[in-house]
Amino acid sequence: MSEKHISSAVIKRLPRYYRYLGDLLENEVVRISSKELSERMNVTASQIRQDLNNFGGFGQQGYGYNVEHLYKEIAKILGLENEHSVIIIGVGNLGQAIANYHDFKKRGFVLSGLFDVNPDIIGKVVNGVTVKHTDELAEFIKENDIDIAAITVPKEKAPKIALEVSNLGVKAIWNFAPTDLKLPDSVIVENVHLADSLMRVSYSINARNKSKKDD
């Protein structure tokens, strides 16, 4: 199974499956048919069967899927059975929100360090971790094996600091700054562009208003 190539479209959908299966587990659901899962997830049952067939024959005719088994298999594919160490650079409201997000800990993401340049924030303890000065980043990353750096600094500062931590060996950048980072190919970049997301909302409102006027 581990040798099988899984398409990027399927991979994009995996976190959503994982989320739904986690909810079912919490509600002590033992098994579910693709039809039921399809109704909950608003995806066709055949799409679900196709997607989940990538992970072996967990579905059985007349039985459906064993929720816990499938949940654990998807966790493996997503690499969630390994712990990932995370640092957050920029401990404003957004950085603190991420630091306190308890879902992350549940999924194996361990908050290892918090960094800022603001003297009012340095020394503050957020979710058990003391905020250090950004000047200490290099030493900290050398001494600790850091998987992920969340970047929540202003956009002007993001490219330089993202490149710096990438060169220090951080594997992935989780970028919240409203800019696209140019980093070595060896570094994984995942963007959360909130302003882009809000502009899509604006577009949809505008498009609906127009189509109403045209009626």
Add this chain to the structure above:
Amino acid sequence: MSEKHISSAVIKRLPRYYRYLGDLLENEVVRISSKELSERMNVTASQIRQDLNNFGGFGQQGYGYNVEHLYKEIAKILGLENEHSVIIIGVGNLGQAIANYHDFKKRGFVLSGLFDVNPDIIGKVVNGVTVKHTDELAEFIKENDIDIAAITVPKEKAPKIALEVSNLGVKAIWNFAPTDLKLPDSVIVENVHLADSLMRVSYSINARNKSKKDD
């Protein structure tokens, strides 16, 4: 031009064009060739020409694009020349981060109301707006024309409150709760699933580690 159908793939890319053109404007760049823009955006020049041709013939052979003109045209398509009123439900760290995000104001998103149930937060002033009790939501929405409700409450509370404000006439839900909302088709839903995003990072780290081991 307003009659032309624009594909959803192009629309998804528009906020990114808008962001890049905004950066160029800030740097007082008057015009840019599709080649230059392509290098900055890491998209092929032909993709850029194709995308931007949707908005009329702004590009001229040998001249390139007039940055300000194109920026304004995309703003129109995205509905950014209209103001949008926004309320935020859930004024924890994430809600406060959104409330203070100054990029939003710049793009015509006006913070109209903040709501929470926590007595320690109610009455607090964030970015000039006083946090009210969630009990006051219904009256507030009836008296004010609200376009967008950002939902930053815990996932258990999100479905009920999103449905409530939808029924009160809010046009769009900007959902940060880690759950998918089932709402009437008349309501626009844009999800920001941070946990899904982080799981994609985990997947990529895992996949790269595996391929290294296979080498």
